[in-house]
Amino acid sequence: MDNSRRKSVSIKALAALVSAGIALGSTFVTSIPALAENAVPTYQPWTGTQQGKATQKLLTDLKAKVAQAEKDQAASPDFLEDLKKLIADYEAATMVSQAQPFLDNFSDNEFATNPTWKVTAGTWQVDKSGSNRGLVSKIRQQANLNSLLGNLLNPQGTAQQANPQYAAIYTKAKLPGFFTASTKFTSKDRYGGLQLSLYQGASAQNQYRVSYQPGNSQALLLQRVAASGATLLGSYNGAINLEDGNAHELTFSRDSTGKMMVLLDGQTVIAASDKSLTGDFDGILLTNVGGSYWIREVAVKSLP
The missing domain is CATH 2.60.120.560 (Exo-inulinase; domain 1)
Known part of the structure; x- marks a missing residue:
């Protein structure tokens, strides 16, 4: 597989992950509208402990994909940095919410x-x-x-x-x-x-x-x-x-x-x-x- 096709497939995979994130939390919607524009949600929003576990799994999987894409040079470095910043901002906001309910x-x-x-x-x-x-x-x-x-x-x-x-x-x-x-x-x-x-x-x-x-x-x-x-x-x-x-x-x-x-x-x-x-x-x-x-x-x- 040539590098341009591998890059395209990786971006599509990341887009799918981010689209799944939209169903679990709205963090990515306003920040990366281009990725979410044509995505069809697979899952419905969850609530309570179930939603918390699903969101944590999403973040873990997304960080792993971003790290792999960065290692393989499979996507724009700027794009990957934006994703990492979004993840960090979301985790920081979640920690504040938990500390002050x-x-x-x-x-x-x-x-x-x-x-x-x-x-x-x-x-x-x-x-x-x-x-x-x-x-x-x-x-x-x-x-x-x-x-x-x-x-x-x-x-x-x-x-x-x-x-x-x-x-x-x-x-x-x-x-x-x-x-x-x-x-x-x-x-x-x-x-x-x-x-x-x-x-x-x-x-x-x-x-x-x-x-x-x-x-x-x-x-x-x-x-x-x-x-x-x-x-x-x-x-x-x-x-x-x-x-x-x-x-x-x-x-x-x-x-x-x-x-x-x-x-x-x-x-x-x-x-x-x-x-x-x-x-x-x-x-x-x-x-x-x-x-x-x-x-x-x-x-x-x-x-x-």
């Missing part, structure tokens, strides 16, 4: 889509003006509601909506069992509290929850929540007032050994340990139990 900073000025947040109590809206901006909720001071348990994902009745005791909003997301969860927020009122939870179950019956309580002698709480009640895992015993007009970051984490940490603006304030909840989490829940809060960002990252 959830991030929302409400920069799109809404919370109804991408991702979808659902309000179950009180009123939430996105404030996009002024120094206080983000997902905002305002609730008058109430009695201590730290004992709030499950069922927070179910909408409250109209009577409660007229004079809600708390405001709750959640988003479904597949989140790892070992994580770092954080929220950046601004607080205005020195009463009530803000709670950030990672939950399990259709009604959030199991949670790990961190609470900020402005003006309280226990300013920060780390709790495990179950149907039987809330268990205190750790606390910061002292008053903290973040009502200075600035954004602050509250973070809590849990590693594979069960070690848990709570940080405020990067400083460790609570250390605890708990292995009670196993498996992945199903979403994120924000609860305002009194006060005015502007949520600028909510993020979850994976821990090994």
Whole structure:
């Protein structure tokens, strides 16, 4: 076989591989439209673990073909370099996605889509003006509601909506069992509290929850929540007032050994340990139990 024909066959083989990639992920579509133009997809898109395994196999096979074509000088060096760059960019993007499975900073000025947040109590809206901006909720001071348990994902009745005791909003997301969860927020009122939870179950019956309580002698709480009640895992015993007009970051984490940490603006304030909840989490829940809060960002990252 002469070199020109071998080059043509190799390019067709690469084109077929890339076309298969289009069915598994759209990375190559906009970058190499000429290859995809006349391709007829052989397979339908897969989902979940099956799609992940298929995509990984595609990348492995494609890298092997690119290496062989490079060794045999069977295709344009520029073309092969483009393919290698696409593979590297895709793998880098995949690693970032796995390391940070959830991030929302409400920069799109809404919370109804991408991702979808659902309000179950009180009123939430996105404030996009002024120094206080983000997902905002305002609730008058109430009695201590730290004992709030499950069922927070179910909408409250109209009577409660007229004079809600708390405001709750959640988003479904597949989140790892070992994580770092954080929220950046601004607080205005020195009463009530803000709670950030990672939950399990259709009604959030199991949670790990961190609470900020402005003006309280226990300013920060780390709790495990179950149907039987809330268990205190750790606390910061002292008053903290973040009502200075600035954004602050509250973070809590849990590693594979069960070690848990709570940080405020990067400083460790609570250390605890708990292995009670196993498996992945199903979403994120924000609860305002009194006060005015502007949520600028909510993020979850994976821990090994």
